Amino acid sequence: MRATLMYEAGDVRVEDVPDPVLKDPTDAIVRVTRSCICGSDLWPYKSMPHKDDGRRMGHEFIGVVEDIGADVGGLQRGDLVVAPFVWADNTCDFCREGLQTSCRHGGGWGARGVDAGQGEAVRVPQAQGTLVKLPVAEDSALMPSLLTLSDVFCTGHHGVVTARVRPGSSVTVVGDGAVGLCAVLAAKRLGADQIILNGRHTSRTDLGRDFGATDVVAERGDEAVEKIRELTGGDGTNAVIECVGTEQSLVTALGAVRAGGAVSRLGVSQYRNVPLGFDTMMRNITLTGGAAPARAYIEELMPDILDGVIEPGRVFDRLIGLDETPDGYRAMADREALKVLIRP
Amino acid sequence: MRATLMYEAGDVRVEDVPDPVLKDPTDAIVRVTRSCICGSDLWPYKSMPHKDDGRRMGHEFIGVVEDIGADVGGLQRGDLVVAPFVWADNTCDFCREGLQTSCRHGGGWGARGVDAGQGEAVRVPQAQGTLVKLPVAEDSALMPSLLTLSDVFCTGHHGVVTARVRPGSSVTVVGDGAVGLCAVLAAKRLGADQIILNGRHTSRTDLGRDFGATDVVAERGDEAVEKIRELTGGDGTNAVIECVGTEQSLVTALGAVRAGGAVSRLGVSQYRNVPLGFDTMMRNITLTGGAAPARAYIEELMPDILDGVIEPGRVFDRLIGLDETPDGYRAMADREALKVLIRP
Structure with a gap:
């Protein structure tokens, strides 16, 4: 599949990477339908030292469940889901307190063998705890606002x-x-x-x-x-x-x-x-x-988006394809774009 | 009357100062029956630059109302009262929010013509808002614990x-x-x-x-x-x-x-x-x-002291007269004493 890698400040490329496969029974594979670039991605874009094998980028995405491990309850193939910007079991003591960013069995996207969001697909660890189903169609006009539940609005x-x-x-x-x-x-x-x-x-x-x-x-x-x-x-x-x-x-x-x-x-x-x-x-x-436990807020905030009460997706002012991601970084760094939405 | 002044680090004296008199109709005059030395008094005791006319010391006291201005309601001559470590009107927006340390018409003891606690008497500005009546006798065994409502327990x-x-x-x-x-x-x-x-x-x-x-x-x-x-x-x-x-x-x-x-x-x-x-x-x-708005907590905490549920006054491990105050500072600075109670 194709995914975004950063090799050093200013050097973002979309390249072929291995297709994700289930590793643990708590995993799911999600085909990404929407992703985006975060203001926090601009810090490494400005200053990251060279990394020979690159760093997988992106931590906000919506997608369709393509495959699920045996221990993942509550999800089915074909479900449309949103992922918060860290994955978490949603059952440990920190998660129960609403601090999924400190989950005892969680972590970040794009690190230690976990895919990142700016790509065609993602292996999602702790899928049952991490992913939240979206009760809309894959091409709903609400996609931009629902994607903000990954990170920026939460x-x-x-x-x-x-x-x-x-x-x-x-x-x-x-x-x-x-x-x-x-x-x-x-x-x-x-x-x-x-x-x-x-x-x-x-x-x-x-x-x-x-x-x-x-x-x-x-x-x-x-x-x-x-x-x-x-x-x-x-x-x-x-x-x-x-x-x-x-x-x-x-x-x-x-x-x-x-x-x-x-x-x-x-x-x-x-x-x-x-x-x-x-x-x-x-x-x-x-x-x-501090780092927002987005997972703790998604169910609370989603109804106001579904009902059209709020439209946080208006922060997206540019829509690009995955291959245009490097230019999306440039546009955000140059302040040409406020926030860039990616449709892989 | 006699009162405590600090002239510079290590130089504390008990000297004659003018007797307090009512200045504003919101004032009261309180004869101090118990006062004490605060850990925070040790910072200037270690580092204060020389001040020719000295600095009046002490911000925790209990005493008896001796005189009251025309605008002070709720208090009578003879009332035993405790003073929080800042004075405040207890009616402004900050006070109503429980942040009497930021009162719009309040201030600290020992500054700008206001007496301080380590002395025989104090002119208390904003007396109605500042002072809280104690429903015990002047010589009650509860005095040490009630005095901690001035500052340290609050x-x-x-x-x-x-x-x-x-x-x-x-x-x-x-x-x-x-x-x-x-x-x-x-x-x-x-x-x-x-x-x-x-x-x-x-x-x-x-x-x-x-x-x-x-x-x-x-x-x-x-x-x-x-x-x-x-x-x-x-x-x-x-x-x-x-x-x-x-x-x-x-x-x-x-x-x-x-x-x-x-x-x-x-x-x-x-x-x-x-x-x-x-x-x-x-x-x-x-x-x-931050700096504790003691006034906000006194009524809430006092019952547990009156009922003997808690005894914060055990932090006092030395009792001295007013003239011994300089040695009280030394004893606390040398860690001979944990907290020194003064009976003027």
Whole structure:
């Protein structure tokens, strides 16, 4: 089959790789019908050292079950399924607590002999725990939004849940990428009153306004903090969702949060230290968030997509075939595209 | 009247200062009957630069209302009251949210013309919002425990509340000072199953065991983390309460916390940066806590003290008169005393 490999920063290729086959009785084979490129894929695209045999890419996909191991219950050949961005047994103590990203028998896509999402098919370990059936046809118009349940919309939701957003909350979202926009939508969905989107790309912040942002702050750094404080009577917002991953964006987030509030971090951290000294302690600032356990949220969020209440799939602004994936990376890195959907 | 002033590190004196008088109609004058020295007072005792006119010390006290302003409701001359370690109106939005440490009309003791606790009397601003009546006599045997409602027991409670300790939780407490021991007691009170106390002073950890610690780890740093992980099947504990304030203790706390868990910091932070990079993000670690809004907790915690269910006052192991306060500081700094109670 064909699949996407990254060999080093800037070097993405679609190549022939072995067809996946069942290895363990808990496996399933899924033929991928939709995949996409994640903002987090851009970090290695910018900085990955050379790897002779390449790294399989992609961790978001929807597909059709083609084969299933003997121990996989609840699934049949022909089922359309969505996969969260880590696989997990969904039965261990961490999974039962809703932290499938720390599953005792789980792992990531594209590592240790497991296929990745940007390809024609995937061997899915722990298939019963990992995959969630989609009650629609393979070519449903809802595909883009349902694909966001793999990662990006669940990630935005994780940010607002961990930052304790509730009806009436004020929220700042730092970053106008697909995760940031999904965080806006998730905050609106949970009843936030004021949602300030901190981003400078008008086409993106316009979608953010459609998703529920009440204010847009285009400035960065100290100037962004000043504007956010002006918009909140000097206080900052109850919750701040950090959707970039740089130290600067985290400093902005900490400056924008109200005393007693929470900063939830969703951007993959490119920093080692966080400036959380005396001031943030006296102000009772909480830093929370992390890698989203998408699996914990899929059943909760899917009905609003099926019912047309929310349309997170609007973050996809380009559709490509699998062979065009290298150009999809380039387009996202160059900010020509917000988020690229792949139809293999 | 007599009151305690610190002129620089190691230089504490009890001197004559002006008697407090009502300034604002929201003030009360309280004659102090019990006060104490806080672990946080030891930071300036170790490092304060010289201050010509000295700094008034003490932020924990119980006393009798001697005079009250016209706008102070709910209090009468002769009432015995406890004061939380910041004063607050208890009516602003922050106070209504239970964050009296960020009160819009509040402040700290010993600053900007407000008296401090280690003296014979205090002018209490925002007296109606700040002071809480004690339904006991001035010489009650419960005085030490009731005095911990000013700060140290409420602070320990704040740690376990913000770290989401609940029945069945596992908890690590880093630090065997009075706050750490109170955090143990507070965790036990909220139903924690396993409480690991990380401290090396046997007399203190013995009291910790009385308060509910199920395990004591005397090691520090990486060795402490290793022991705590051994005690928890390799996982660490759901909650970690950091009660020291140094970078080392915070690193220990972050190493001891289970994925998805929370570190609550209570020790006054002597660091600027917290090592919260990629690993803690992937593990969904929350950093929370901060300066405790004692006022928010006093009514909730007092009944268990009045009923004899808990006895946080056992953290006091020395009783002195006001004139002995300088030696009280020395004794705590030399670790001769755990926490010093002052009877002016």
